[in-house]
Each structure stands twice: as structure tokens, then as C-alpha cells.
Amino acid sequence: MPAHLHAHPPGSTSLAANHEAESPSDSVSSPRVFLSHDDEDAIAEIRRTLTEISHHNSKQGYPEPHSSFDKFLEAELQAGRKKSNLGVCFQSLSTWGDGEEHTDVKTLGTALWRTLTFQDVYEWTIQPWLSRKEPQSGRPLIRDFSGAVRTGCSTFLRTIAGHHSSFLGVTGSLDYSGLSLEEVKKHYRGQVAYVPEDDVHFPTLTVQQTLEFALQSKTPQRYQDRIPRYLEIYGRVFGMSHTMNTLVGNEYIRGVSGGERKRISIIESLATDSSVSCWDNSTRGLDASSALDYARSLRIMTDTCGKATLMTLYQASDAIYDLVDKVLLIDEGRMLYQGPAREAKRYFEDLGYECAEMQTISDFLTSITVPERRRFRPGWEHRAPKGPIELEEAFRKSSAYQKVQYDVQHYEDQRLGGKSVRCSQIDSDDGSLEDFKKAIQTDKSRFVSPKSPYTISVFRQVVLCAKRQLWQIRGHMSPLYIKIISSVVYGLLVGSMFYNQPQTTAGMYSRGGVIFYSSILLAWLQMSELEEAMQGRDILSRQKKFAFVRPSAVCLARVITDFLIAAVITFLYLIVVYFLSGLKSDVG
Incomplete structure (x- = not known):
């Protein structure tokens, strides 16, 4: 196996040339390597080459293979592939769940009884019309959220993605660049994707077959030749090239590991090419390096393709935290902070909290919601707001909340031109709603209806x-x-x-x-x-x-x-x- 070459910083030496006489102790304790002038020149040339490569990669902004991924996406856009930009704006958004704390488990006897007495049919058809429950009568899951996304956490993501079937009701405004939630569900379902943390795949398929199915289902016939290139790029970015011919497997069939199965879920979700992506704890089961690769890939797709990306992360490193634009801190369904990620630490420090040494910013923000872990600055133990209710009130009185309201109003003015959500066709920097519809239609097969949410016939x-x-x-x-x-x-x-x-x-x-x-x-x-x-x-x-x-x-x-x-x-x-x-x- 060939050895790897590493560039050394100036002043460091990997091989030493010494032409002086050796002492007996030197000859025994430390072996010497004698190099000619030609060898020294060759080593110096290798160092210069590696330094140039390292400097070139740092100028690109991303290390390999992410820089190749970035170039590939840019080449796709330059080749004529249109951006399908879609933003999200939510205002006074609340989600309500059933107030019951338990659910009865059906047995065979109860299932037969409900079937024979047509109780299931009654609950599905007649009961919703006779006794409608008001959403406010249930238990609030998230309360009065507002914000704009241009380019309980799972509840928030499912609310944004339109997965409301398990909720008692959702109140407030939820807009997708001028499209209502009903329009998105009916005609643009795949453009708003919620990616759960569970990794469920067919165990008897190989990794390549699983990903190839996802790509083929979202690629029209005229672009099928690009699929092998996509598989190669995704495999390199997520370190899955060596497992392409391995079965996915499960607890009964031997296959890839749990971390590799998580990467399959991530790549499959990226293949949806959705304009709005909601990632629910997708780094679970990944090591630190793989989690950083995942975050970089999302950052590249967000910047290059104009996507809107929302994700929940637990125990994120500072390297991952630096890649995000905005952060939203939730505790007991209340919004404790929303704003630029770089300002979150300063905001809570001004409230009286203290970030410990060697503590990551994400861990510091999480510790604020845990009474046993949060720390206060000296003298602020009794003055700092504590608990979700006090922290929510403090945020709504802060300038950070006013900035959120300004962003929402600016988003609506930019998208809507001061008119109703449903009648906006005004251009913006991200393109108009008509441009979005044209881009979606361009990516569909010729035999697919413009109103169909599917890509192929x-x-x-x-x-x-x-x-x-x-x-x-x-x-x-x-x-x-x-x-x-x-x-x-x-x-x-x-x-x-x-x-x-x-x-x-x-x-x-x-x-x-x-x-x-x-x-x-x-x-x-x-x-x-x-x-x-x-x-x-x-x-x-x-x-x-x-x-x-x-x-x-x-x-x-x-x-x-x-x-x-x-x-x-x-x-x-x-x-x-x-x-x-x-x-x-x-x-x-």
C-alpha cells in the first residue's frame, strides 16, 4: 500500500541530513539517513507542490472532495439546469396536539369489535363532522413562532414540512414563496421534504441500487446519463464508494454498519432535490468527521443551488455550528431565541449566562434549557431569566426579536410587494414564483402533467x-x-x-x-x-x-x-x- 505524503509547515523537518562524524551513542540510539543534494532538491520540490495544493484547496473554501462537489453543482447550473428556489415564511405559527396523555393499544378482540360494529368507519367519516375539536383545546406543542427561512424540534420541522396529520391542529401563517400549504402538497410535494432520523431501507438491496432508485425516480429520461456521475460524487463526499456493492442489511441480513446506513438516508434525501429540506437529527449515529462532511454538503447545496435548509442537531461541534446562518432555540414548545448564529452566544451572555471554557457554542445553548447544567456570570444568579417562560418573555422584548419581525416583513415585502400571499408574482433576487414553476416543469419528463408532483411518468x-x-x-x-x-x-x-x-x-x-x-x-x-x-x-x-x-x-x-x-x-x-x-x- 503506498505511503501517504504530508506537507510540513516551514521550519519543521521530516528527514535530517547530517554530514558530521557520528558518536558511538548516536549510532546506537538514533539511526541516521544520509541524503545527497539531489535527494534534498527532490524533497524540497515535493514540499513546494504539496504546499501549493494545500493553498489552492484553502482558497476554494472547501477541502476535497467537497470542492469537487461544489464545482459539479456549479457545472450543472451552467449547463442549463435551472434553480428551483422556494423560501419559507412562518408567522404566529402554533401547533396543537391531543391533550390525552395516553393511547390505548388495540388488541385482537377490540379490533374485531370495532370492525364488526363499524366504529372505525364512524370515526373516519361521521364523527369529524358531528364533534369537531378546536385546536386550542389540545396541548400546545409549539407556541407563536415567527420567522423567515430563505436559503419539541421535530414538531417544528414537521409543521414546516406540512406533515400535520398527527396534530390536532395548526394555527398561524405558513407560506412557501407565495404557495399555500395545500398547493405544495398537491402539486409540489417533493419540493418540501421532511427527513426523519429513522433509517429504514430495503435490506436486500445494495447501496448502489438504493441510491440509483432514488436518483432515477427524480431524473427524467434525457438526464439519465448524469446518474453515474452523481453516484460517484455522493460516494466520495460521504465516504461510501467502497460500499456501493454491499447489501444495506438489517438485524437479520448482514450489510453495512449503522453509520453507513445513516449516510445512505442522507444521500437518498439529497436525491430528492427539494427546495425546502427539514433534517431531523440526521447526524445521529455519525462520527464527528462524517457529521462535518454532512453539514458541509448541505452548506454547499444551500449556497450553490439556492436551497432553504432547516436541521436539528445534537452535540454539534463548533466547525458544524460555524456553517449555519441562523439558530432557533426551543424549550417546551417556546421560542427562546432566533437569529444569526454568530450572535446567539453574545445574546445569552448579555442575559447573564456564562459559557464555560472549552465548551462548544451548541452545548452552551443546550445547557441553558437544563437547570442542572446552566451557569451564570458572577452576580447574575438572581437577575438572569430562568425557565422557558421567562426566557421567551426576555426574547420577545429584545432587539433580536424585533430583527426577526423585520426579516418577516422584509421577506413579505420582497416576495409580495405588499399584496396578498396568493396573488404575488413579483420578482426578487431568488426569482419569481413563475420561474420556480418553470424550473420544476423543466425537470419533469415530457409525459408528466404540469400539476403532477412526480418527475417521471x-x-x-x-x-x-x-x-x-x-x-x-x-x-x-x-x-x-x-x-x-x-x-x-x-x-x-x-x-x-x-x-x-x-x-x-x-x-x-x-x-x-x-x-x-x-x-x-x-x-x-x-x-x-x-x-x-x-x-x-x-x-x-x-x-x-x-x-x-x-x-x-x-x-x-x-x-x-x-x-x-x-x-x-x-x-x-x-x-x-x-x-x-x-x-x-x-x-x-
Whole structure:
């Protein structure tokens, strides 16, 4: 394996040349390396080259491979790919949950009773109209949030991303550059993405197949040649190049590690190419270096492609913290601070809090919400605001809150020109709403409706899902082998039970038994598909929200592939049973 060369700073020496006489102790304790003048010149040239490379990379702003990622995105834009900019503005935003502290777990008996008495149907259809709950009657999860994003934490991200189904209600204003939440859900679903912290993938797919499916579902046919380049870039940036042909795996199937599975989730989410991305604790399970690579990648995509990025991070290093523009501190659903990240530390120090030595800024901000960890400046122990209520009141009286209100008003004036949200078509630095719609339509296939949230046609979705289904079967062939062997064994058993039945009326009932047992056994062999179908529901739900493929396309693709496999299994079974049971072997 070749050795790595490292550039040394001026004044340091890695190899020493000494032409003086050696002492006996020197010859024993420390070996000497004698170099000629040519060797010294070669070493000096290597140092100059490495210094120039290091200086060149520092001028680019990002080390390799992130600088290549930045150049690649810029080349994509220069090649004619349009930006799909979409900002977020929220004002007086509150989310309300059910006030009940517990939920009853359904048993088999209660499930049957609710089904037979049509209680589920009643709760889904009639009850919402007869007894509507006011959102304010529930428990507040986040309270009166305001802010603008141009370029409980999970609750806030899900509220911004429009995932409101689990909430009792959401009040306030939520605007996406002139688009309402209903318009985004219906026509631009994939442009606002919520990325949860759970890593759920098909375990029998390789890393490359998982990422290739995500990229192909968001890339029209005319741009398919770019997918290998995207895979290469993403693999280099996140250190996944060596695992591309490895199964994703799970607790039963051996595959990649938990940290590598987290990177797969990140790359898959980046493939959505969403304009607004909400990342929920996506650094969980990553080491410090990988977490920094992830943050740099988001910073590059935000700057180069004009994205709006919101993310929750726990125990973020100062290197990651320096990459963000704004920080929002939440405790018990209350907004304790929102503003520039570089001003957050000074703001809380002015309130009387103290940041310990060698403590990261993110850890300092988190400690403010924990009574056992927060520290006060001398003399401020009784004057500093404490608890979420006092800190929220202090923030709303501060100049930082006035700056937030100014940013919201400036955002609306810039986007709306002082008019209503729904009627704005005014250009801004980020482009108009019409430019956004044109950019989205440009990235779609020719056979996709302009109002559809999907990128590729239904036919291509079915083909892509069928190919993924075949990939899954090939990645774990044991169930298929078991089915084939079982069909042959069942054929031998049934054929031996009704071996060589007479061709007269005496064998009529026996032949009916052959047909009956064959139907039951062949249907029983397909029961094993139910578990696999149920396990993929979470993945299907997430990919529907990402606007990868339609659920109907996935179901149709499964029917096609299952039919082909069932045809092979049925053929092998019937060949054995037909001739052993003495069924008619000619056309006469």
C-alpha cells in the first residue's frame, strides 16, 4: 500500500541530513539517513507542490472532495439546469396536539369489535363532522413562532414540512414563496421534504441500487446519463464508494454498519432535490468527521443551488455550528431565541449566562434549557431569566426579536410587494414564483402533467419499481430457492397420494382431490409475500412524501413480478403432479 505524503509547515523537518562524524551513542540510539543534494532538491520540490495544493484547496473554501462537489453543482447550473428556489415564511405559527396523555393499544378482540360494529368507519367519516375539536383545546406543542427561512424540534420541522396529520391542529401563517400549504402538497410535494432520523431501507438491496432508485425516480429520461456521475460524487463526499456493492442489511441480513446506513438516508434525501429540506437529527449515529462532511454538503447545496435548509442537531461541534446562518432555540414548545448564529452566544451572555471554557457554542445553548447544567456570570444568579417562560418573555422584548419581525416583513415585502400571499408574482433576487414553476416543469419528463408532483411518468415508475423488485429477489435468493424446492416436494407428495388414478368415472373424485389440494398448496406458498409487503410500508410512505413513485406503481410492479415467479413455481409443481397422478396425457 503506498505511503501517504504530508506537507510540513516551514521550519519543521521530516528527514535530517547530517554530514558530521557520528558518536558511538548516536549510532546506537538514533539511526541516521544520509541524503545527497539531489535527494534534498527532490524533497524540497515535493514540499513546494504539496504546499501549493494545500493553498489552492484553502482558497476554494472547501477541502476535497467537497470542492469537487461544489464545482459539479456549479457545472450543472451552467449547463442549463435551472434553480428551483422556494423560501419559507412562518408567522404566529402554533401547533396543537391531543391533550390525552395516553393511547390505548388495540388488541385482537377490540379490533374485531370495532370492525364488526363499524366504529372505525364512524370515526373516519361521521364523527369529524358531528364533534369537531378546536385546536386550542389540545396541548400546545409549539407556541407563536415567527420567522423567515430563505436559503419539541421535530414538531417544528414537521409543521414546516406540512406533515400535520398527527396534530390536532395548526394555527398561524405558513407560506412557501407565495404557495399555500395545500398547493405544495398537491402539486409540489417533493419540493418540501421532511427527513426523519429513522433509517429504514430495503435490506436486500445494495447501496448502489438504493441510491440509483432514488436518483432515477427524480431524473427524467434525457438526464439519465448524469446518474453515474452523481453516484460517484455522493460516494466520495460521504465516504461510501467502497460500499456501493454491499447489501444495506438489517438485524437479520448482514450489510453495512449503522453509520453507513445513516449516510445512505442522507444521500437518498439529497436525491430528492427539494427546495425546502427539514433534517431531523440526521447526524445521529455519525462520527464527528462524517457529521462535518454532512453539514458541509448541505452548506454547499444551500449556497450553490439556492436551497432553504432547516436541521436539528445534537452535540454539534463548533466547525458544524460555524456553517449555519441562523439558530432557533426551543424549550417546551417556546421560542427562546432566533437569529444569526454568530450572535446567539453574545445574546445569552448579555442575559447573564456564562459559557464555560472549552465548551462548544451548541452545548452552551443546550445547557441553558437544563437547570442542572446552566451557569451564570458572577452576580447574575438572581437577575438572569430562568425557565422557558421567562426566557421567551426576555426574547420577545429584545432587539433580536424585533430583527426577526423585520426579516418577516422584509421577506413579505420582497416576495409580495405588499399584496396578498396568493396573488404575488413579483420578482426578487431568488426569482419569481413563475420561474420556480418553470424550473420544476423543466425537470419533469415530457409525459408528466404540469400539476403532477412526480418527475417521471407512470409507466417509467412501474418499470423502475419492477426492476427494484427483481433487485430485491436477487439480493436474497434463499426465499426463492425455498419456494421452488417446496413446490417440487409438494408436487411429489400430492402426486404420490393420487398416484396413477384410473381414467374412468371411478377416479373422478380422486382427480377432484388433486385439483383441490393443488389450489390450496399453491395459494399457501404465496402467503410468505405478506410479511415482505407489510415491512415495506414505511419505506413506501416516505417515498410517496418524497414524490419518488406512486403507491399504485409499486403495487402494480409487485403484481407483475409476483406473477412471473408464481408462474414458474406453478409450472414446476404441475409438471410433477400431472404425470404422477395419471391425469390425461393426450388431447384425445
